[in-house]
Amino acid sequence: MPFCRHRCGYCNFSVIADRDDLIRRFLIAIDTELQFIGRHAQTIPPLDTLFVGGGTPTHLPTDSLERFLSILCNRVDLQPDAEWSMEANPEDITDEKLALLADYGVNRLSLGIQSFNDRKLRTLDRSHSGEYAEATIRRAAQVIPNVSIDLIFAAPGESPADWHRDIRTAASLPIKHVSTYALTFEKGTSFWSRRNRGTLTTVDESDELAMYDDARNVFSEAGLAHYEISNFARSGFRCRHNLCYWSGDGWYAAGPGAAAFVDGQRVVNHRSTTTYLKRIENGESPIAESEKISDEQAARESAAFGVRLIDGIDLALLAGRTGIPIESLCAVELDQLLEQGLIERVEHRIKLTDRGIHFADTVASEFLG
């Protein structure tokens, strides 16, 4: 879902702001694409998870949101106990929209909260207030009990004490899951240019690490277990959809910029919403790139994602799935990482050590060759 109220200064997703005139065309196009996927894929079993992200799916006006939900229910066959997540921003959440989401079967809400601190929210170009974010979480949890929130740390001007207040507030609220991301400055965003001009400051690395460790402590004390580098969950509420990405299972995808991985083939749609719409309206494929993933690449990528899970990688399971044992494929790298104390071997698994958790990206890149 590519639509957003405005583009936040740090965002480099394929979103489209201030073009609500395209919503009607988008709904027709997504219906056509889903119908196409259903017709052309081999048999698709009822799906275990459905994740609607963006963009901001709840930015749609209520009548369009209802139309969108009915398209999904019509075109996507879900298991009876499927996890259906929907991303949402606090400023869009009305009681009417919450009831609509629940009625159509959405059972997990992922709220883009980012912070409860008004100054930080303004820096991040977010239009809600901290107080409103807290109230929205409480209100949403009464209708859709599985609420997840996203929080950003290391925002310009943020101190470890500011971040501590944010995570203490989060931990006191009725959430089942939280994802925390250090702010990154991506090329092409306004934050990137402002940093280069010196009008936005960055947080120094030692403060950023201290903030990350603080989140690990505060959330685990609050019963939100750290299960992936950036993710924490109460027991039974790990995100099933993301676990599917991280363990290298397959998934279908639809919409501008959407990337699917089915039967060893990765396909990515055009990022531009207008190109996506034109192609579908002309009866053409929205796919921009398609790549066959070799067994070796699949094994390397599964190891790189899998090692970000705090429980680590089950080597036998990975070899069973890809047919390639990672111990022989990456023997030298594994030895080096073990020697550097970044990973450890626990029976048939390898996992990040406490020190390795701070270097997860470096460890993951070793597996990619």
Ligand code: SF4
């Ligand atoms: S609301 Fe989210 S997706 Fe939309 S512009 Fe902001 S960060 Fe990007």
